[in-house]
Amino acid sequence: MTGTHTGTLFGIGVGPGDPELMTLKAHRLISGARVIAYPAPDSGESFARRIAAAAIPPDAEEIPMVVPMRADRFPAQEVYAGAAERIATRLSEGADVVVLCEGDPFFYGSFMYLHARLADRFPVEIVPGVSSLTACAAAFGRPLTARNDVLTVLPGPLADAELRARIEAAGAVAIMKVGRHLPRIRALLAEMGLTARAGYVERASLPEQHVSPLAEAPDEAPYFSMILIYRGEDPWLTRTPS
Amino acid sequence: MTGTHTGTLFGIGVGPGDPELMTLKAHRLISGARVIAYPAPDSGESFARRIAAAAIPPDAEEIPMVVPMRADRFPAQEVYAGAAERIATRLSEGADVVVLCEGDPFFYGSFMYLHARLADRFPVEIVPGVSSLTACAAAFGRPLTARNDVLTVLPGPLADAELRARIEAAGAVAIMKVGRHLPRIRALLAEMGLTARAGYVERASLPEQHVSPLAEAPDEAPYFSMILIYRGEDPWLTRTPS
Numbered sequence: 001m002t003g004t005h006t007g008t009l010f011g012i013g014v015g016p017g018d019p020e021l022m023t024l025k026a027h028r029l030i031s032g033a034r035v036i037a038y039p040a041p042d043s044g045e046s047f048a049r050r051i052a053a054a055a056i057p058p059d060a061e062e063i064p065m066v067v068p069m070r071a072d073r074f075p076a077q078e079v080y081a082g083a084a085e086r087i088a089t090r091l092s093e094g095a096d097v098v099v100l101c102e103g104d105p106f107f108y109g110s111f112m113y114l115h116a117r118l119a120d121r122f123p124v125e126i127v128p129g130v131s132s133l134t135a136c137a138a139a140f141g142r143p144l145t146a147r148n149d150v151l152t153v154l155p156g157p158l159a160d161a162e163l164r165a166r167i168e169a170a171g172a173v174a175i176m177k178v179g180r181h182l183p184r185i186r187a188l189l190a191e192m193g194l195t196a197r198a199g200y201v202e203r204a205s206l207p208e209q210h211v212s213p214l215a216e217a218p219d220e221a222p223y224f225s226m227i228l229i230y231r232g233e234d235p236w237l238t239r240t241p242s
Numbered sequence: 243m244t245g246t247h248t249g250t251l252f253g254i255g256v257g258p259g260d261p262e263l264m265t266l267k268a269h270r271l272i273s274g275a276r277v278i279a280y281p282a283p284d285s286g287e288s289f290a291r292r293i294a295a296a297a298i299p300p301d302a303e304e305i306p307m308v309v310p311m312r313a314d315r316f317p318a319q320e321v322y323a324g325a326a327e328r329i330a331t332r333l334s335e336g337a338d339v340v341v342l343c344e345g346d347p348f349f350y351g352s353f354m355y356l357h358a359r360l361a362d363r364f365p366v367e368i369v370p371g372v373s374s375l376t377a378c379a380a381a382f383g384r385p386l387t388a389r390n391d392v393l394t395v396l397p398g399p400l401a402d403a404e405l406r407a408r409i410e411a412a413g414a415v416a417i418m419k420v421g422r423h424l425p426r427i428r429a430l431l432a433e434m435g436l437t438a439r440a441g442y443v444e445r446a447s448l449p450e451q452h453v454s455p456l457a458e459a460p461d462e463a464p465y466f467s468m469i470l471i472y473r474g475e476d477p478w479l480t481r482t483p484s
Contacts, residue, residue: 016370019266020265020266021265021266021370022266023265023372025263104372104376106376107375107376109385111385112385112388126379127263128258128263128380128447131376134349137346137349137370138346138348138368138370141361141366143347143353143354143357144349145349145395146350149350149397150394150395150396150397150408151395152393153393158392162392
């Protein structure tokens, strides 16, 4: 394990949930990995690990980064600092370290907290993954963007005033990380007269996926949920294919 | 080939260019396909077909959709109309038809022109793919979005005034399909004082990939090129990892 070279840090997108939506490259790197890190909640299973589970070698060293799932999900920097040091030790010893990232590593991912701590000290390779953005559009069965559409991606935790201003100015809109903000955002969109143009998707690509018009969304949304809105001239939800 | 059931239309994202960035699902469906359609230029090779080439069965029926690569790339609707009818015939006969899509089928893809013509008549399944958006961020080695960043995705062909207004209002920005608009957009960003915050990526994930600060971008950009800009409080291009 101690070598003359430094290991590479791999940030690997494992896609939105369906293990078959991992890339061939992610699958190859995970299958050959000796050290694998991933975010995990303080109770229950790591979602990223669950996606990649079938590819993880049984004898791989696993480094779960246990991040408390508090209501506001403020990133637990101390957890990432500790994990970064443990990972840095393994990289220094010459071992490659694979970090599993839900969706894509650089698209609203917690991988950035490791990246910021390690990228100046070790070689890094990012393997992009299928993001929830396009997985939700696929689940909904409508193009996310076409031709010269402008797409705005909004995190659900933003305040009403900012969401409203952004949505008013936008063409196609995806609101990510809806979760506990669902009732508030639903009320806002109703007030803006956009309910009929909005779709709701949760747990895209998983067996428990739910897809519906926003009006028929459940009362409680998981963290991995998204609202898609089309405001352009080509009404996204109402267009009759021709 | 004539069956009692109707075939399914598969819109399959083959990712940004590296064949290893195809998903396991895309690879499985393409490997088992009997009818495969894909966009192709009027001279040269189909990019989508090139990505998937190693997985395409030698005896598969291929339906190239030859779209003239005119300067304005206005979609040749007659081409898609003709292809849609040929595909509809095969679907009606009970054959599944796989359509190869660069990146993701529903993210600025020409697949929408088939989808709009066929989705009301045949079962459709979309297989999301790795989009150029996250592939370019991976190539550039910087997170595209973090925490509660707002991301604006802009097509390069938009007029200066709209680009300017959108960029001024945005946090993280990705300008897609830069191509022949590069000199104009570069001048606009210089005027806005954003050159130092902008990165340029072309042909992400391919061996001929080019990544540089925008200031060092070549004078001519291919269609598959992107500019990434970070305007938020956490300067994307200048941040020192800590």
